[in-house]
Amino acid sequence: MKKIYALNASPRKGWNCDQILDCFIQGVKETSGEIEIEKVQLYDLDYKGCRSCFACQLKKTEQGHCLFRDGATDLIRGIKSGDGLVFAAPVYYFDVPSQMRAILERLFYPGDADHEIPVTAIYTMNQPEEVANRVFKKHLDDIAFFFRQEFKTDPEQLYVYNTLHWRHPERYNFPMEWYEEKLKVHEAQFPADQNAAYQAGIRFAQKIVSRL
Numbered sequence: 001m002k003k004i005y006a007l008n009a010s011p012r013k014g015w016n017c018d019q020i021l022d023c024f025i026q027g028v029k030e031t032s033g034e035i036e037i038e039k040v041q042l043y044d045l046d047y048k049g050c051r052s053c054f055a056c057q058l059k060k061t062e063q064g065h066c067l068f069r070d071g072a073t074d075l076i077r078g079i080k081s082g083d084g085l086v087f088a089a090p091v092y093y094f095d096v097p098s099q100m101r102a103i104l105e106r107l108f109y110p111g112d113a114d115h116e117i118p119v120t121a122i123y124t125m126n127q128p129e130e131v132a133n134r135v136f137k138k139h140l141d142d143i144a145f146f147f148r149q150e151f152k153t154d155p156e157q158l159y160v161y162n163t164l165h166w167r168h169p170e171r172y173n174f175p176m177e178w179y180e181e182k183l184k185v186h187e188a189q190f191p192a193d194q195n196a197a198y199q200a201g202i203r204f205a206q207k208i209v210s211r212l
């Protein structure tokens, strides 16, 4: 049996990232019964980012692992010794949210994983593709760079644009026309994004199973 971790890096359960992640997971499940999937809601855990303690770099300690003990320790160890990682993160201010960044710091800093760990990175964002390409996709590419370096893997990246902020627009401080336009685009586009995540889940499972 192989083990993969699926992280929802949004604080909102059941929203864009969570839904897209579930489509990916469905693709994995329907492709192979040989893959155990641990889905983790990052915002249910209590942890911080790298403390720069350098314990992971000491000659006398176990290499390749963050040794700091808090609510993310087991998850980080599990990912590093596991067979695959997928995460769905909302874009916050052109980058991933702080909870995801904290996990990445602690995954990357101890150095090389001792085996290739396939990764799929899913990013959901409210802005359209044109803005993402022009303004901030380079930040997300930097994350892929570190996965190549530390996980020896070329991550597949999926981008979900024009997501919905909320329902019940009458409760919020935005013009109704803005919401209606977003809703129209979202309803046309989101099902295709869900299908793309499902297909990515199938590819991911095939990659993992081919190594059994």
Ligand SMILES: Cc1cc2nc3c(=O)[nH]c(=O)nc-3n(C[C@H](O)[C@H](O)[C@H](O)COP(=O)(O)O)c2cc1C
Binding pocket: 010, 011, 012, 015, 016, 017, 018, 089, 090, 091, 092, 093, 094, 095, 124, 125, 126, 127, 128, 163, 164, 165
């Ligand atoms: C604090 C904050 C910052 C955000 N910054 C951006 C941004 O820079 N670019 C963007 O396209 N969307 C931004 N968004 C919108 C979210 O990325 C988008 O709604 C995302 O799909 C939310 O995912 P969720 O529904 O799973 O929580 C931001 C949202 C919040 C709450």
